[in-house]
Amino acid sequence: MVKFLDDNPSHLDPEATALTRVLVVEDDERDFVLIESHLIGANITKFEVDWVSSYDRAEKEIKLQRHHAYLIDHRLGARDGLELIDFAHRRGYECPLILMTGQDDVELGLEAIQRGASDYLSKSELSSFSLGRIIHYSIERMKLAERIRRNERLAVVGEATASISHYIKNISQHIISSFKVIEDHFRTVETTGDVDKAWGIFSRAVDDIYKLSKDLLAVSGESSPTLLPHSIREIVEDVHGLCEMRIKSPGTRFEVEPVTDLPYLTCDAPAIKDMLLNLVTNAIDAVQETDSGRVGIGVTQDSDRNIAFKISDNGPGIPTEIQETVFNPFFTTKGYSGSGLGLTVVRKIVSDHGGRILVSSMPGRTIFTVLIPVSARP
Numbered sequence: 139m140v141k142f143l144d145d146n147p148s149h150l151d152p153e154a155t156a157l158t159r160v161l162v163v164e165d166d167e168r169d170f171v172l173i174e175s176h177l178i179g180a181n182i183t184k185f186e187v188d189w190v191s192s193y194d195r196a197e198k199e200i201k202l203q204r205h206h207a208y209l210i211d212h213r214l215g216a217r218d219g220l221e222l223i224d225f226a227h228r229r230g231y232e233c234p235l236i237l238m239t240g241q242d243d244v245e246l247g248l249e250a251i252q253r254g255a256s257d258y259l260s261k262s263e264l265s266s267f268s269l270g271r272i273i274h275y276s277i278e279r280m281k282l283a284e285r286i287r288r289n290e291r292l293a294v295v296g297e298a299t300a301s302i303s304h305y306i307k308n309i310s311q312h313i314i315s316s317f318k319v320i321e322d323h324f325r326t327v328e329t330t331g332d333v334d335k336a337w338g339i340f341s342r343a344v345d346d347i348y349k350l351s352k353d354l355l356a357v358s359g360e361s362s363p364t365l366l367p368h369s370i371r372e373i374v375e376d377v378h379g380l381c382e383m384r385i386k387s388p389g390t391r392f393e394v395e396p397v398t399d400l401p402y403l404t405c406d407a408p409a410i411k412d413m414l415l416n417l418v419t420n421a422i423d424a425v426q427e428t429d430s431g432r433v434g435i436g437v438t439q440d441s442d443r444n445i446a447f448k449i450s451d452n453g454p455g456i457p458t459e460i461q462e463t464v465f466n467p468f469f470t471t472k473g474y475s476g477s478g479l480g481l482t483v484v485r486k487i488v489s490d491h492g493g494r495i496l497v498s499s500m501p502g503r504t505i506f507t508v509l510i511p512v513s514a515r516p
């Protein structure tokens with residue numbers, strides 16, 4: 139299908155069309171007709187072909203970015219295709235630009251690549267197959283380059299986050315230890331209700347900053363878990379002790395099933411405790427509005443030599459449509475009081491131990507099951 143372009147701008151949405159839109163920049167109409175017939179005959183993909191015959195029209199079209207690829211003739215009246223490639227690159231347009239050269243002009247083709255063309259093609263080798271292949275590959279290479287650039291950007295953001303979190307974590311550790319000394323001193327001094335209240339807020343805020351920096355570090359930095367054999371009973375008892383303190387509503391009960399006959403687990407114990415703390419804290423948060431909240435931890439061993447940690451609660455449950463999303467970084471339904479990093483950290487710790495996490499949830503019953511191989515291997 140050939141269309142002569144008008145000047146109406148429209149936006150290209152590659153996802154919305156199964157067609158590959160190609161602009162042919164060619165000042166010789168006979169050459170264009172030949173190229174167009176090859177493109178229509180190509181069976182690698184369906185092409186929609188547009189044509190402009192002058193350099194100026196081509197510049198306008200490149201600015202509009204409504205084509206997936208551009209086939210550019212070298213000779214364009216007083217101007218040439220290399221200038222058009224320079225123009226696109228100066229303006230930062232990332233699109234496949236393919237230069238059509240004269241008879242086997244390899245040197246010109248190489249120059250085009252050096253100046254930013256994605257490929258070149260001698261007019262003597264025009265065929266449905268060569269055109270279809272070159273356009274298709276150029277588009278795929280461009281997508282790959284974009285993915286690589288995106289990953290590089292994310293890696294830079296990840297590294298920056300990790301080093302900033304490291305600093306904040308160190309600073310908050312200093313604040314916490316000085317805070318303990320000051321707190322001991324204040325115990326000997328009579329304080330007013332306002333000071334006590336402010337003291338409590340300050341203390342929680344410092345703990346929050348420490349936890350946030352630790353979580354950010356865990357999700358953005360490289361982790362190398364230290365795997366050693368540990369008693370599962372001791373891990374669960376420690377978590378139990380820490381979580382009891384977090385329960386605020388008097389109606390909530392924390393039930394820990396006795397841990398018996400379990401082998402030692404080869405794991406990074408602080409990380410596994412952190413994982414359980416995150417899951418239990420979420421369960422405690424979930425039953426906050428419930429009159430008789432129940433939060434439980436149980437540990438068993440399955441037939442595949444996995445240790446199964448089950449954390450349950452009788453809160454409102456997680457709607458099915460967000461059961462995957464809850465693991466995404468910064469996803470929270472708790473407004474400013476949630477960081478949305480807890481389950482991201484949990485998933486990272488589970489994967490560092492070569493384990494799996496499963497969620498089963500309905501109103502009144504949520505269970506997170508974490509399976510860790512007895513001899514964990516990352």
Ligand SMILES: Nc1ncnc2c1ncn2[C@@H]1O[C@H](COP(=O)(O)OP(=O)(O)O)[C@@H](O)[C@H]1O
Binds near residue numbers: 454455
């Ligand atoms: N036991 C649970 N019951 C109901 N919702 C839960 C439970 N655990 C997690 N969630 C949901 O998953 C979200 C993300 O949890 P998390 O990553 O720990 O971040 P945060 O606790 O800071 O919100 C929570 O905001 C909540 O909506």
Ligand SMILES: [Mg+2]
Binds near residue numbers: 416419420479480481
């Ligand atoms: Mg949480």
